[in-house]
Amino acid sequence: MKSKISIQFVFSFAKFYSINSNNRLKSEKLISYFKQHPKTALLSELMEGDDRYFNLKGLVGSGVALVVAGFFDRPGKQQHLIVLTDKEQAAYFYNDLENLFGETETDYNKKKILFYPTSYKRPYEPENADRAYQLSRTEVLKRFMSGDRKTIVVTYPEALAEKVVGRQYVTKNTMKLKVGEEVSLDFISDLLAEFDFESVNFVAEPGQFAIRGGIVDVFSFSNDHPYRIEFFGDVVESIRTFDPASQLSLQNMNQITLLPNVQDRNIRETRVGFLDYMPAGTILWMQDVAFTADRMDKEFEKAVSAYEKTENPDSPVQPVDLFLKGNELLQKLPGFRVIEFGNANYKKSAKQIQFNQQxxxxxxxxxxxxxxxxxxxxxxxxxxxxxxxxxxxxxxxxxxxxxxxxxxxxxxxxxxxxxxxxxxxxxxxxxxxxxxxxxxxxFDRYHKFHLREGFGRKEALSLQELYHLQPGDYVTHIDHGVGRFDGLQIIDNNGKKQEAIRLVYKNNDLLYVSIHSLHRISKYVGKEGTPPKLDKLGSNAWKKLKNKTKSRVKDIARDLIKLYARRHASKGFSFMPDTYLQNELEASFIYEDTPDQLKATQDVKKDMEAAFPMDRLVCGDVGFGKTEVAIRAAFKSVNDSKQVAVLVPTTILALQHFKTFSDRLKDFPVSVDYISRFKNARRQKETLG
Incomplete structure (x- = not known):
């Protein structure tokens, strides 16, 4: 069925303005404004005295983050802990600080703005543990233990409510390795097992390790990427980080730290509150002290309720050993300087500083x-x-x-x-x-925060396929052709043991492929039910087939070039460049464009502005933003005094798209309607007229 968009264009006018685009403000300059803010200077001066509590009033929006950034940028080596009232506010605040300081580092060891989340989604449900969040928490503990860098940590009550193992346990269960060090491979294997690391074929997330001959891959909770450690006998020959998806090396390392999951609930060690890790002189910024304590109490109650529902209540660690109550936090506050910046006032005697923001x-x-x-x-x-x-x-x-x-x-x-x-x-x-x-x-657009994603979603297709390959499955090697997968085998390579993929070719010839060359192998795809012929190692048959295929591809390419040359020579309608209304429509999209969505929009509009007929197919899964691309293209068309018809395969889709287009274009001088089999001939004619 057809759905019809008919548009009568009406222009509205706005006032004239000019843009000062020279010497654009840098974020460093913006921070310096707040560093020199008279109220920030007053706060710094007051904190040199004996007062322990301070109350900042009149701060709104991202103005709070800028005040924190300006204060952090002043002289001093104090660590800063920022406590927001919930995870969402903490995430937005964390992103504000990241962007203000230009934190583009993916290496968390180099970042000065860190996020401290909870390590779980629900208490006493191990399957809901979040590996990415556990890694983030461990990195924060490691940073405060080293004390070698001035840092801002952003968190929220639920994360503070979760106790952590003490410093001594972390120190005792930390192992440092460096290139050239002599250490037994068996010792490393036993240590990782003792650290409760999971033995797998290929590491994909923190807490996993794999040993293949003289190579140890281990994903420590002390780093954002796994390590690949190569041994020559009992000597560490090289260490490098690598991408678990592609298996490609990222960075050579001289020394690393192996750290287990110290967030594991089953560790039967005395636990302490997070504030016990705070160095002396740490400054606590709290949005609402009383509210934070109350949320921690509620989190403790949830943990007690979950504990009582466990099938074996004698097995798990009890809530009192895993969670803090609010009053335990309040008892720790006198040991720090506390700055409360919300509407509440925990200490009536706190020094108050009034900002003037709206x-x-x-x-x-x-x-x-x-x-x-x-x-x-x-x-x-x-x-x-x-x-x-x-x-x-x-x-x-x-x-x-x-x-x-x-x-x-x-x-x-x-x-x-x-x-x-x-x-x-x-x-x-x-x-x-x-x-x-x-x-x-x-533009009333939705603004989303960004936090570290889970690791499982980043596994590469090649690794997933390798996990699911069974002996007897057919694969294709880019250099040797079609073979049969025959499992993994430890081989000797120049005196070093390593794991390789064994492929069987014609006449039972064998080919061993290093796991570092996974990218050269793909699963065979052909006609179902028809097994392929195995290629012969050393023959030219596969090479000839590749050359023949390349020649055929070139022939197809030449035909396509001729076809599109004729199309390019044809005359079509050239739409005018984007108007301010087009830009206003696109800017009013309530979500942030994805890179693919942005590129698709640009390519479609470029085609429309060309003087020859358009020929483009926009593909994407459900929910990936194809309709928004169509809306922008349709609006560009009616902006040039054209009408637009959107053809959809079903009556329901016609109505759905009518509602979507109507809602999206409601603030613009656009008339939107639709036709379907539920409209009689007269109404359809009126719509088309």
Whole structure:
């Protein structure tokens, strides 16, 4: 059935403005503003005295993160712990700090902003343990034990409620290895087993190890990537990190630390609160002290309830050994300097500092209001800034305002500077006279946080296939052709033992392929029910077949080139470049574009603007954003005085797409309708007319 989009275009006008795009504000400069903030300086001065509690009032949005960043950037070696009231707020705060400090490092050993989550989803359900979060927690403990780098740790009450093993246990169960060291391979194997590491064929997540001849792969809880340790006899010959998906090496290491999962609930060791790991002088930033203690009590109650429901209550460690109550946290606070920055006031005697910030106003995508707002604040001496999540959004903002400028050149100017910096919430800083708005709030777009993902989803297809290969399955080697998988075997390679894949070829010839060459092997794909012929090692048959296939591919390519040359020579309709309304539509998308979605949109619009007929197929799984690409293309078409028909295979889809298009285009001068078998001929004619 056909669904029809008919659009009558009406233009609205906005006020003229100008953009100050020279010398764009760097995040370092932004941090320096708050480092020199008179209230930040006052806080620093007060903390040199004997006071232990401080209360910051008037902070809103991402202004809190900037105050923390500015204070952290001041002289001093103190560690900082930031406690938000829940995981979501903590994640947004963590992302704000990451982006402000430009934390692009994937190596957590080099980061200065760390996230401290819970290690589980539900208490007393080991299958719900999160390996990625366990790794994050262990890295934070390791950082505080070393004390060699000034760090900000962001967390929330549920994570604080979970006790950790003491420093002595971590030290006792840590092993350091370095290149050239003499150590028995059997000792390493026994140690990893004692550390409760799981023996697997190929490591994919923390807590796993694999031994193949003289090679040990181990995914320690002390690093974001697994290690590959090569032995020559009993001597460590080389150590390097590698990607568990591709098996390719990443970085050579001279010394490493092997650390077990110290978050394991079954470890029967005396546990302590996280604050016991805090060095002397650590500064605690807490959004709400009383609320944090209350949430910890609720988490303890949940643990007790889960414990009582376990099938064998004598086996698991009891809740009192695993979780802290709120009052236990409160008893630790006098040992630190505590800065409370929410609306509450835990200590009435706390030194209070009043900031003067306001939240970003709601403009509801009304650029008239936004420009008036900028003009008014500019006249008062304020500097206007818009923070965009990515470069594409920055470009859209400029395009929107540039078109508005040409529509209404006679009215006042609104100056602003844009910065590609993702922040969670905009604000107005009156003391510094700064307007800091976020683009996702201007367009009512959803802003999501990003945390470390689980490891299981990153396993490569080649490894998954290897796990599922059975002796007798057919595989293809890029150099030797079709063979039969015959399992794994330990072989001697220049005096070193290593595991290899054994392939059987014609006449029972054998080929051993190192696991480092997995990328040269793929599972055979051919006609079902017809076993392939095995190639003969050393013959030219496979080489001839590859050459013949290459020749055939070239013939097909030549035919396609001729076809598309004729298509390119044909004349089609060339749509005009994006208008400000097009940019406004795309910027108003409530989610962040995926890279593939963004590229598909750009390619489709590029095709539409070309002077020859378009020929493009957009593919993707359900929920991957194909409809949004279609909406943008349809809007571009009607923007050029055309009508658009969207053809879908079923009546239900026609109605669904009608609702989706209507909702997406409701703020634009667009008429959307649909036709299906449920509409009579007269109504269909009216729609098409």
């Amino acid at each position: 939240p970003q106003p709601a403009f509801n995508k009304n650029f008239d209001l936004l420009i008036n707002n900028f003009v008014n604040y500019s006249e008062k001496g304020y500097s206007n800034y818009i923070f965009a999540d990515n470069v594409k959004q920055t470009g859209r903002l400029y395009a929107i305002f540039d078109n508005i400028q040409h529509e209404q050149p006679e009215t006042g100017r609104a100056h602003f500077t844009s910065l590609t910096l993702s922040l969670s919430a905009g604000f107005i800083e009156n003391d510094l006279k700064l307007i800091c708005y976020t683009d996702h709030q201007l």
